[in-house]
Amino acid sequence: MFYHFGRYLLLIRLSFKRPENFKVYWDEVMREMVSIGIGSLGIISIISVFIGAVATIQTAFQLVSDFIPKSIVGGITRDSTILEFSPTISALVLAGRVGSSIASEIGTMRVTEQIDALEIMGVNAPGYLIAPKVISGLTMIPLLNIISIGLGLIGGYIACAASGDVSTADYIRGLTDGFNPLIIQVTIVKSIFFGFIITSICAYQGFYTSGGALEVGQSATKGVVYSCIMILFADLIISRVML
Structure with missing residues (x-):
């Protein structure tokens, strides 16, 4: 365990050495941003709308007392969406979509000896392959969040309009009542950490792949599983520290 952790830290340190050619690295960062951001926008959009709608419906179902104002549904949906649903569930989905792609791409380059060729040419392979992905993850995953x-909040509004359990006016009033800016800071910090976890762990698994196509698939699976575990662990730690 400590061996793998030490090798992981060494790989990250090598990834952020001074680049040989800033333009080449910049082009790679832009390409990865498009791949991670634009490529994941569709699945994140669909999931977010449905999560917001479901959260609103379930909250309205549980608050059946006449003594509880209906506007509280909007407040609960807002806080749960911002603090937990959007950052964590989106990160778990991105671990499968983005993380597996990163591990498979780098793992394939490793088993086909493309990484060895880069190193023979004097290119810092970790910097060229991993740093742009990590930078893009740190940038695009918070934006996706x-x-x-x-x-998610729009999905809650649609659910209110469609079900009639809570009026849209009460829902909107709940969104604006008692808002604490701290929850925005928490969700941004979470998404930044999640972006680093997904990209770095999956890149590590791909970079140290050995064997053939079967091992590439195993590295991708390990990258996704370990990323999901670390996302949940980081979620717990950040929530405990910041809240």
């Missing part, structure tokens, strides 16, 4: 929050 913000989009997810907005779409």
Whole structure:
């Protein structure tokens, strides 16, 4: 365990050495941003709308007392979406979509000896292959989280309009009542950590792949599983520290 952790830290340190050619690295960062951000926008949008709608319906179902104002549904949906549903569930989905792609791409390059060829040419392979992915994850996953929050709240509004359990006016009033800016800080911190976890762990699994196509698949699976575990662990730690 300590051996793998030490090798992981060494790989991350090598990834952020001074690049040989800034333009080449910048082009890779832009390509990864498009791949992670634009490529994941569809699945994140669909999931976020439905999660927001379901959270609103279930909250309205549980608050059946006449002594509880209906506007509380909007407040609970807002806080749960911002603090937990959008950052954590989106990260778990992205671990499967983005993480497996990163591990498979780098793992394939390793077993086909493309990484060895880069190193022979004097290229810092970890920096060229991993740093752009990590930087893109740190940038795009928080942006996807913000989009997810907005779409989740829209999904809650649609659920209110369609079901009639809570009026849309009460829902909107609940969204604005008692808002604490701290929850925005928490969700941003979570999404930044989640972005680093997904990209770095999956890149590590792919970089140290050995064997053939079967091992590439195993590395991708390990990357997704370990990323999901670390996302849940980081979620717990950040929530405990910041809240």
